[in-house]
Amino acid sequence: MKVTLFVPCFMNTMYPQAGMSIVSVLERLGHTVNFHEDLFCCGQPAFNAGYWDEARKVAGPVVETLAADSADAIVIGSGSCGAMLKVFYGDLFAGTPLASAAVAVGKRTWEFSDFLVTKLGVTDVGARFPAKVTFHDGCHGLRELKVKQQPRRLLEHVQGLELVEMRDSETCCGFGGTFSAKFPAISTAMGEVKCAAAVQTEAEYIVSNDSSCLMQIQGLLDRQGKPLKTMHLAEVLAHQ
Amino acid sequence: MSENGEREKILRRIREALTNPAPQPGSHGHKPHSTAVPVEGFAHWLPAVGAGFDAQADLFARNSVQLKSTFHLLESEAAAAQKLAEIALAESWKRVAAHSDGANGPSTRAMVSALKLPGVWTDTGYNVHEMESCDAGVSECDALVAQTGSVLVTSRSAGGRALSVLPPHHVVLAHREQLVADLPDAFALLERKYSGKYPSFIGFITGPSRTGDIERILVLGAHGPKKLTILCW
Amino acid sequence: MATGSSQQFKTDSKRVAGDLRHRGLIQTALSKYETSRDLQKSAFQDWQGARQAAAERKWDAINHLDQYLVEFASKLEARGTKVHWATTPEQAREIILGIIREAGARSIIKSKAMTAEEIHLNEALEKAGYSVVESDLGEYIVQLRNEAPYHIVFPAMHLTRGEISALFTEKLGSAPTENPEDLTMIARNILRDKYISADVGITGANFGVAETGMISITENEGNARLTAALPRVMITLMGIEKIVAKLSDLALFLPMLATAGAGQSLTGYNSMYGGPRMQGECDGPEQYHVVLLDNSRTHLLADPEQRDALHCIRCGACLNVCPIYRNVGGHSYGTTYSGPVGSVITPHLRGLQEWKHLSQASSLCGACTEACPVKIDLHHHLLQNRRNAMAQKPVRWEKMAFHAFGFLANRPALLRALIPFGRLAQKFQWIVKGGPLDPARAWTETRDLPPIATKTFTDQWRAKKRAASSKEPVQ
DSSP, X not given: OEEEEEOOHHHHHHOHXXXXXXXXXXXXXXXXXXXXXXXXXXXXXXXHHTOHHHHHHHHHHHHHHHHHOOOSEEEESOHHHHHIIIIIHHHHHTTSTTHHHHHHHHHTXXXXXXXXXXXXXXXXXXXXXXXXXXXXXXXXXXXXXXXXXXXXXXXXXXXXXXXXXXXXXXXXXXXXXXXXXXXXXXXXXXXXXXXXXXXXXXXXXXEESOHHHHHHHXXXXXXXXXXXEEEEHHHHHHOX | OHHHHHHXXXXXXXXXXXXXXXXXXXXXXXXXXXXXXXXXXXXXXXXXXXXXHHHHHHHHHHHHHHHTOEEEEOSSHHHHHHHHHHHHHHTTOOOEEEOSOSTTHHHHHHHHXXXXXXXXXXXXXXXXXXXXXXXXXXXXXXXXXXXXXXXXXXXXXXXXXXXXXXXXXXXXXXXXXXXXXXXXXXXHHHHHHHTTSOOSEEEEEOSSOEEOTTTTOOEEOSSSOSEXXXXXX | OOOHHHHHHHHHHHHHHTOHHHHHHHHHXXXXXXXXXXXXXXXXXXXXXXXXXXXXXXXXXXXXXXXXHHHHHXXXXXXXXXXXXXXXXXXXXXXXXXXXXXXTOOEEEEOOOHHHHHTTHHHHHHHTTOEEEEOSHHHXXXXXXXXXXXXXXXXXXXXXXXXXXXXXXXXXXXXXXXXXXXXXXXXXXXXXXXXXXXXXXXXXXXXXXXXXXXEEEEESSSXXXXXXXXXXXXXXXXXXXXXXXXXXXXXXXXXXXXXXXXXXXXXXXXXXXXXXXXXXXXXXXXXXXXXXXXXXXXXXXXXXXXXXGGGOOOOOHHHHHOHHHHHHTGGGGOSSSOHHHHHHXXXXXXXXXXHHHHHHXXXXXXXXXXXXXXXXXXXHHHHHHHHHHHHHSOOHHHHHXXXXXXXXXXXXXXXXHHHHHHHHHHHHHHHHTTSTTOTTHHHXXXXXXXXXXXXXXXXXXXXXXXXXXXXXXXX
């Protein structure tokens, strides 16, 4: 298949290895991957803050570029950006000339684990990662995109990997975009609760399908001096 | 009257507001699960109840255990009368409140009188201080609901509003035919029995009075009865 | 632009979020709830189907509200109930005070009513010289502490038994005890007398049934039943949005309210009242009044996008699952309705600009929407409130910042050129990290920030393409 990868802004700048891992996995499975260098952000920060005009300025070119893109699927390694394209672009562009194009782009967009399991029907990507791992369900992926079983089925097939569930895996880590900076005390409290639950599993790695969650969790773990490491799902799946 | 003025103003604001239609429920992103279904359909989603008296009585009994109410399924009225007497003795009742104007008035009067205790009959009115001094309140009911372990009462059929909630032990006298499967059935019963002339109070009683207000720890007998006993024959 | 309310929220929420004792207490309370809730939900044959049906029944009620309110009022009046209509809290208070004065009443007993909190009824009654006693145990406790309820269903969730014991010793002169049963009995004994001697009982309403002209009250303790049974005058204060069309709708709403709100199959007492004592009845109030309250509900009704927020059955499920609520507690919100539903409706009831911060203080995780038994689109309404607030009155620097970000995002070459400066700035960040000079202080005060990668994804992608096109192996 021809797949276009959309890389979220902070994955691009801070967690590029996660993006490269997605490329690696998709190519290993025999698909061609394309990437639009001029698309940087899905527009969610302005959208969430309530500045929908500014959000449209960023998201509009995304819609136009991807609408003209003839790839079989658009894949995003992030539940929150994925939700932005799949669910919120419809709201953002309602009543504008890009309305139907935005909805159409959303329909062709897949979150990475959902793409592998639901679209491609693949659960074993030939990965090997011998470690004890726990999974954090990023909220947008979980509740907007219904991604729950897909990452787990993929992790089940990773050689040597032991998956343990943490208590309250579905509870928000506290990132929430600009929320983490506007209400830092609340965000930190939420993150501390999440970290405590993860530490309790005695896992070596916390894995998630959203780098923004991982940024929050790792930021707190590092400050606390805890050895637990975060890792994007794609990086685990790329590991051989 | 200025109040009637408010009524018209409020209704006018509502009508104006409703000129703009709102989207159908559950429509954001996800398809509606089903279209509007009448109440008979509710039973499809609510907890399942088996068919027939035995299955339903069993469910009512299990619910009672969980709720910490006491349920006795008895063979006859005589057995019920005896059980009532046993309870009165075991708990050393000194005074009892009851009513004799229910559907089974004469039978209830006989059972309670047989206890040979001074008490309060609520039928034509009562003194609340006297009721407060009673150890138990005995009432009839409209139905027992298997699905939830509830007792259905009204101010007309169960001796008023206070009898089933003021005394510290509420004893319900019920008949087998009064057992209904679920809440939709209970509401259907109310409609059949009282439509057009509802009593001023209808109540579902599900277990003894309880509170979790202190650290979410269950305590019985917060204000209403600490004990609920259902005698059914 | 910080408002008084938003400043207060920031201060209180920060304090409570850092209070580890509070965190542990609430965590324990709510995990008990979660266990029983999940058990009850699984007993449903089709919980999602029930949610959809409940949403549809409330949609019908709210979208024909005028028609059902008229039916409701006329059915009540046919049974001798006096129905009053109040647009503002002041009008509602005046009506209630008028009823009490005319009745020559002196003591008043009250069961739980969030609408009464909303209109600050107790203060008004006390100012007028009446003694008002809260009969619900949790409400009674916070009343003694001169506090607002912490949670709409569990008003004293934030207190330990030790604190309650100390409170009772101080205010009631009772002997100290850590036993919850003993503490409950202390309150029960005191309140007993109040029920029996009260002239007026004031209740709220969970539902108002149009078809039969009845209000429905849900509770566990029996205090509302006593409030409705013994005093000679009964008053029910009800928000106009509590309407449901048919009596049989309660067959769905009552178990869902109990399941979502408290993890019970059904709450202890679900009682319907349609009028004062009827002929042939042996007790009950001589007078029954129902006071219908608007207080800006019609304002929310006029917003078709958020109208479904009026479907709320006040179960508290959204509060219970909200990670913000759990960490900041009910009091931080500083207003009657807290948690997600409070954050959605308060801007409509009390002013968008003044209260938009509650809609902003959310990570939009969506747990609330998932939990709501009547499928209110809660977390999307928070987004809509943000949009409406910024459209009405944008915050200049913020708007400019997003504009600048958009400018950069659409100029990838410029962005590539600027990123090295970001890396450079990060090299020096350790000097100010977390302190007052750190521009990223909001983050770095409590968390480490990851470095900007030496090679961004775009860099690596371009390198890969270059290597592929020149057929050299990629590093």
